[in-house]
Amino acid sequence: MSDVDAIVIGAGHNGLTAGTMLARDGQNVLVLEKTNWAGGMAATKELFKGYKHSVGAWAMIVLHQEMIDLLEVEKFGFETIVPETSYCVYGEPEDKCFIAYNDPITMANKLAEDHGPDAMRALFDFFQYMRIFGKVADKERLKAPDAIEKLIAEAEDVETREALQRLCHASAMDIIRDYFPDPDKHRTIQGSLAAMSIDGTHMGPYTPGSATSMAFHYTASDAMNVFKLPVGGIGALSEALVRALEAEGGEVRYKAQVKRLLIEDGKAVGVELRSGEKITAKVVLSSIDANTTFLKLAGEEHLPAPFNEKVKEIDYxxxxxxxxxxxxxxxxxxxxxxxxxxxxxxxxxxxxxxxxxxxxxxxxxxxxxxxxxxxxxxxxxxxxxxxxxxxxxxxxxxxxxxxxxxxxxxxxxxxxxxxxxxxxxxxxxxxxxxxxxxxxxxxxxxxxxxxxxGITGGDFCHGLIEPGQMFASRPVPGHADYRTPIDNLYMCGAACHPGPGVTCVPGYNSARAVIADLAGKEGELVAAQ
Missing domain, CATH: 3.30.70 (Alpha-Beta Plaits)
Structure with a gap:
């Protein structure tokens, strides 16, 4: 008999989301965390006495209200602040600042006032173009995703298909120049758009494929370009999730570093901690990156050689x-x-x-x-x-x-x-x-x-936001449904679809895959609940 039903490696927001969902399903859940705090790379820490800093991620840019409601974290003290503006982008004194107001009417009026009606129309047309990607991505968000090329091929019309092709393979500047053709006009607006294309990539804004990151950043949220701040710092979400997990009978154990996965006959049966303690479980979920999970904790000898090669090719x-x-x-x-x-x-x-x-x-x-x-x-x-x-x-x-x-x-x-x-x-x-x-x-x-x-390269994306590492190719092609070649081992972190950012979606989807498998519905994700 196993010590627990489910072990989750890592007490970041995705690991805690998965743990909470499994505990709600009646599973006995143990979350193991290497450090002595919750939140992982989205934690609140007292780096200096009396001050709270958000270490790693810092704003709720891509967290949908739907997930906040599903996880019921507001019942456990989680709340956010929506400021009047998300940011002010500036450059040289001769360049007008670009201020992202969170109210769309104010945004339109201020854009027209500061940059002119042409810039206002161009930016709103640009955002409409981004929504073509967002509409497709949103349909894939709460499911095991299809491949980019399949999504492009099955687009509803030629215009959408051509737009998706460009947004998934062109450079960010190819797109930006469609709306802002003069590099010397509206420079702070163009700089802001270009900067969205480099976050979480090993690219510049002129690099083919950089449009994917730009489109991802602008459309992953349910409110485009709106930054929300959790009261008390970014770690407030994970702290609320810990309370939600514990309310369902789950447990988080801190300073419990996993040394290796216990694998018998091709199945994950538990973990061994650095202390030497062994804990058995029916299922194990990893919220850390694929390289660390498979090549270090599992070991190449337990995995097919072609799979190992795919993992080694992930760009961090x-x-x-x-x-x-x-x-x-x-x-x-x-x-x-x-x-x-x-x-x-x-x-x-x-x-x-x-x-x-x-x-x-x-x-x-x-x-x-x-x-x-x-x-x-x-x-x-x-x-x-x-x-x-x-x-x-x-x-x-x-x-x-x-x-x-x-x-x-x-x-x-x-x-x-x-x-x-x-x-x-x-x-x-x-x-x-x-x-x-x-x-x-x-x-x-x-x-x-x-x-x-223990995250490969310190990459907060767990695998960069590049066309070959998104949708059905995340974490590697053929394994985008949160399951792995090792039975009873699941991935539940940012290494999985839909990727990085404080979304809770990878953890939520992974838990649904586990619940489906435990109920004998292998290969499915159970309906969102």
């Missing part, structure tokens, strides 16, 4: 830095950004001066160089959510793409500090008090996330 090259800071005062912007000091417009400032600037940073990165003039997203969550900092003080987190992925370990700290300083300067040159306001600072790279969570 995702270089970035995240800088967490405490501040003794708010930044005061000057010059062409002085207006952002009003109405909390400055809560998220993004230095993305143009699409070509994004491309310049990509070219430096792919040549192993730290970008000379890096992109920078800096947000100040305490301006929106006062629970994350002591009264009169503030938190700030800066994110920058394109920290050289292959930086030697003996140079990581030095090079990360160089890039962090360059990124901080993008804020400080327009907010003269910013540097002096910094009290504490911690610079994290992808290497930190790899070491802390």
């Amino acid at each position: 090259r995702n270089g970035y830095i995240q800088v967490h800071m405490t501040l003794k005062e708010e930044p005061e912007f000057t010059g062409h950004l002085a207006f952002t000091n009003e109405d909390k417009l400055k809560w998220l400032m993004a230095y993305i001066p143009s699409a070509d600037h994004v491309s310049k940073c990509w070219n430096e990165y792919k040549n192993g160089q730290i970008p000379e003039d890096p992109l920078a997203y800096c947000y100040f969550p305490s301006m929106i959510d006062p629970t994350v900092a002591p009264a009169g003080y503030h938190t700030a987190t800066l994110f920058s793409h394109y920290f050289p992925y292959d930086t030697p370990k003996d140079r990581l700290r030095e090079d990360a500090a160089i890039m962090a300083d360059r990124a901080i300067e993008q804020i400080a040159r327009y907010a003269p008090n910013f540097r002096d306001s910094i009290v504490d600072k911690l610079v994290l790279t992808h290497n930190y996330f790899e070491k802390t969570f």
Whole structure:
């Protein structure tokens, strides 16, 4: 007899979602977490006494209200804040800022006012084009997905088919230029669109295939381009899920690192912890990436050679830095950004001066160089959510793409500090008090996330957002239904369809596959409930 019905490896939001759904189905669930906190790469941590920082993911950009309702996390203390704006993208003084207002009417009026009616129409036409991808992706969201080429071939009409073909294989700039043909006009708008194409990729905006990431980012949510902040930081979702799991009789065990999977006669029967303890289960679900799950925890000897080769081909090259800071005062912007000091417009400032600037940073990165003039997203969550900092003080987190992925370990700290300083300067040159306001600072790279969570390459996507790694090819072709070549072993994290972001969908879908199999409905996902 097994010790438990189900073991879930990893207490991130997907692992906890899977565990909660299984516990609701009456299964005895044990979630094993390597660290001593919940949330994985979307956790709230007290990096500095009295302050809460969102480590890893930081905003609810792609979480559907449907999932919030299905998981009932609001009953367990989860709540979000929707600010007036999602971000303010800025560049040089001669360029108007691009501000993403969350109310569509306000957005349209401000776009027309700041950038002209032509820019307003172009951007809204662009978003309509993105929705072609979104409509198809949404149909695939709560099921084992079809292959991209099948989705294209079965499109409802020629126009949709041609659009999907481009959105899945063209470069982001191929699409952007359809709506913004002049690279010297509306540069901050173009920069913002281009930046969406590089998040979670090893690409630049002119790289074929980069349109996929752009379309994914703009359409994965049920409210396009709207950022929501969880009260108390990003980890509030996982903390609510822990309470939901425990209310159903499930358990989370912390500081319980899995050393290997226990496999007998081609079936997963449990795990062995680093401590040497063995725990048996009817099923095992892994919310960590495919490389770690199959090649390290399971072992190649338990898997077909062709499958192992597919796993080895997954691209995890995702270089970035995240800088967490405490501040003794708010930044005061000057010059062409002085207006952002009003109405909390400055809560998220993004230095993305143009699409070509994004491309310049990509070219430096792919040549192993730290970008000379890096992109920078800096947000100040305490301006929106006062629970994350002591009264009169503030938190700030800066994110920058394109920290050289292959930086030697003996140079990581030095090079990360160089890039962090360059990124901080993008804020400080327009907010003269910013540097002096910094009290504490911690610079994290992808290497930190790899070491802390055992995630290959520290890739927060668990496999990049590229055409060959999405839909039926996620995590590898032939295994997009959350099942694996090892019986009773399932995948339930961002490595699975629909991919990265705080969505809870991979965990939800995986639990449905397990429930179907336990009920004798192998090969199906049970109906959403």
